[in-house]
Every structure is written in structure tokens, then in C-alpha cells.
Amino acid sequence: MAITTLNNRSINRSDTASADQVWTATSATASDFQAASSGKLLQFVNQEEQTAFSTTSSSAVDSGVNVSITPTASDSKILLTTNFTARTAGNTYSSFYIYRQIDGGGYSELERLEGGWHYYIDEDTSTSFVGKKVDTTHNTTNQIDYKIYCHVQGGGSTLSLLPDGTNELGNFSAMEIGA
Numbered sequence: 001m002a003i004t005t006l007n008n009r010s011i012n013r014s015d016t017a018s019a020d021q022v023w024t025a026t027s028a029t030a031s032d033f034q035a036a037s038s039g040k041l042l043q044f045v046n047q048e049e050q051t052a053f054s055t056t057s058s059s060a061v062d063s064g065v066n067v068s069i070t071p072t073a074s075d076s077k078i079l080l081t082t083n084f085t086a087r088t089a090g091n092t093y094s095s096f097y098i099y100r101q102i103d104g105g106g107y108s109e110l111e112r113l114e115g116g117w118h119y120y121i122d123e124d125t126s127t128s129f130v131g132k133k134v135d136t137t138h139n140t141t142n143q144i145d146y147k148i149y150c151h152v153q154g155g156g157s158t159l160s161l162l163p164d165g166t167n168e169l170g171n172f173s174a175m176e177i178g179a
Helices: none
Strands: 021-025 033-037 040-048 053-055 063-070 077-089 094-102 108-112 118-121 125-133 143-152 160-161 169-179
Touching: 040 063, 040 094, 040 125, 053 143, 063 077, 063 160, 063 169, 077 094, 077 143, 094 125, 143 160, 143 169
Parallel strands: none
Antiparallel strands: 021 033, 040 169, 053 160, 063 143, 077 125, 077 160, 077 169, 094 108, 094 118, 094 143
């Protein structure tokens, strides 16, 4: 394995980087602070949830699981992740959706969550529900509110999120990633 020797003279600096800079090699023997490249995590917001929610609705309803973020750049990406416990009473499919509201303008469906967000849960079985989505269409630096909506498919079935008695936390996170 090769050993890399750093030029300590180029690292011994008294100045500091600004908020949007990182330490970067500028040549084989020098380094300096440079503007951060795309993909940098600009902010992280996490909303923990412990309140149980149940529905028998066959239409999408607000689950109470939500998170808000105010992007620092209009072209950044917002990575949404969620993790909570779901259970059904009665064999049924359950569907999950992300709804988005920009600057208080009213909620609309951002996406029906396929591939990991559309579950068939056996009767009275709890499962960990994990999902993620990247929002690249916000084009704003105003506050964005995201909510998880859900419904059951089939009469007489109940979908519960964070069922009573589990003593578990669910969460919904939003991460702003630089473009």
C-alpha cells in the first residue's frame, strides 16, 4: 500500500473556510479552501412522531406524519425519508402518498409512492414501513411542507400507523442536497 505524505506547509493556515467552502487539494503539493461541489448536505430536518393513527378510508387521508423545510437554494434537491410501524386489521393492500404544500399554497399530491410504499400487510401483522423520495420540482426558497397520506383498499379493513402499545417512534426527515 502506498503512503501519502502531506505537505504540512500548505496545510498550516490561519484563515478559515466560509460556510460554502471545503478543504481541497489544488495541485500535487498545495491545497486551499474551494467552493463546495454539488451533492453537499445543506440542511437536515427530522420530525419524530409517536401519535397513533388509524383509517378505514378507501380515499387518501392525512396520516399526521409530516415534516417542513425551507430550502436555501431553489435548485437544490430535497431527499425525503420515513420510517414507522404499520399494521392492518383484515387482509388488504395499503397505499401511501406524499403530499406537498409550498409557502402555504395548499396541499397537492406529489407522488403515489410505488416500490416499497405500496404494501400488502397480512391481517394483524405489524411491519416496519421505510420509504424515500427525492423532490427535484420545488423550485423555491419558501417553506415546503410534506405530509404522508394513506388509504386501505378493501371494505372493512383498518390501516394503523404507530399502533397503540408499540411504544415506538416514527420519523419523517427532509434533507436539502446542493444541486
